[in-house]
Amino acid sequence: MYHLYWKRNLVNLWIGVLFCSMAYSVSIPFLPIFLNTEMGVNDHLELWSGIAFGITFLASALIAPFWGSLADKYGRKPMLIRSGFSLAVLYLVCAFVTDPYVFVGVRLFQGLLSGFIPAAIALVGTGSPEDKTGYALGIMATAGATGSIIGPLIGGVVSHYYGNRNAFLFSAALVLVSALIATFGTREDSFKKTDTRSHVRDDIKEAMANRPLYFLLILAGLSTFSVMILEPLITVYVLEMGVVRSQASLSSGIVFSAVGIAAVLMAPRWGRIGGRIGFAQVLLIGLIGSGIGNILQFFVTNFFGFGALRFGYGLFYASVIPAINAMTVEVTKPEFRGRAFSLNQSATQLAMMAAPLIGGLLGSWMPIRWIFVLNGGMLLVAALLLWAKGKEVFTASHKATDTDVHSAG
Known part of the structure; x- marks a missing residue:
């Protein structure tokens, strides 16, 4: 029987996914400028920007199946908590990095420790009543899209008025809110633990x-x-x-x-x-x-x-x-x-x-x-x-x- 908290999970995880999506896209408008003015990258700026963007996607794609296997063994909520707090720390670190190589390394770890959004979708998809699954997943799809739209706009405003480094602090705060929502605002009563973690x-x-x-x-x-x-x-x-x-x-x-x-x-x-x-x-x-x-x-x-x-x-x-x-x-x-x-x-x-x-x-x-x-x-x-x-x-x-x-x- 589905638990009575699926609507509460839907609302809370919608907010969590919205904030996570916003946090990532906040840096889109100013990342090349950040590398140039804050990191001293003058040569091959386009290449550096491409690597800084792409390495997060690549790492996330490669590591996602591993986190998925842990989610099926230990639950989706622990993956939400693990990813949320890890990403909050990494965005905080970005605000203080001064070396481009270290910055790319931090972006790599952001990809490796990601997984909030798929875990949230899986929790909503498996924890909603069967006749409400499509509606719930449709609602969740709007969270990522909304965050991707709003994030660059907010990032441009924050970086313009408060500086690029403070924009990363803003991203850290957004993801921290997502992590706290996942910790205290979600339930996973219907989860059935597997005996062993798959490869x-x-x-x-x-x-x-x-x-x-x-x-x-x-x-x-x-x-x-x-x-x-x-x-x-x-x-x-x-x-x-x-x-x-x-x-x-x-x-x-x-x-x-x-x-x-x-x-x-x-x-x-x-x-x-x-x-x-x-x-x-x-x-x-x-x-x-x-x-x-x-x-x-x-x-x-x-x-x-x-x-x-x-x-x-x-x-x-x-x-x-x-x-x-x-x-x-x-x-x-x-x-x-x-x-x-x-x-x-x-x-x-x-x-x-x-x-x-x-x-x-x-x-x-x-x-x-x-x-x-x-x-x-x-x-x-x-x-x-x-x-x-x-x-x-x-x-x-x-x-x-x-x-x-x-x-x-």
């Missing part, structure tokens, strides 16, 4: 043997890739549309945030729709809409039309992540779900690391407009594969759900 290699084999889960992991990475591949190109594309250079940063920020704003507005609604018609159908609709939305951007040459299409694309993209998370709950056994969501994090973190690099390379080889076509085509192919494998995914989903219901009874 990462065995977890990957089990995930690959679960074909619906394996397919969902690919889709998680692919959907994240479709958003992040445009990160280094949006500003350049906005300039090509005739926006004056002095307004390019603000204009590109608005356009890039349009996807996140749309996700905040629509993700809970998609969660409710998925609960009624099935999450595989919602995922299919989201992939088709996202693919068409990308391709249509090829034909737009003015800023306002481009921004409107980005927002429209975001309305459909908002369905993808909640549907993938809800289906992950459906196609995995309760004792494997912590590892499943950690593998999901690995897929998305690898995409977040690789996509801007590949986007930059493609942007140097071809007109940016054509990248929208490639991106849209990739999503439509994913939709076609989901449609072709739909029966298999549905069958596995229903079997897993039926097994969980009988075991709960």
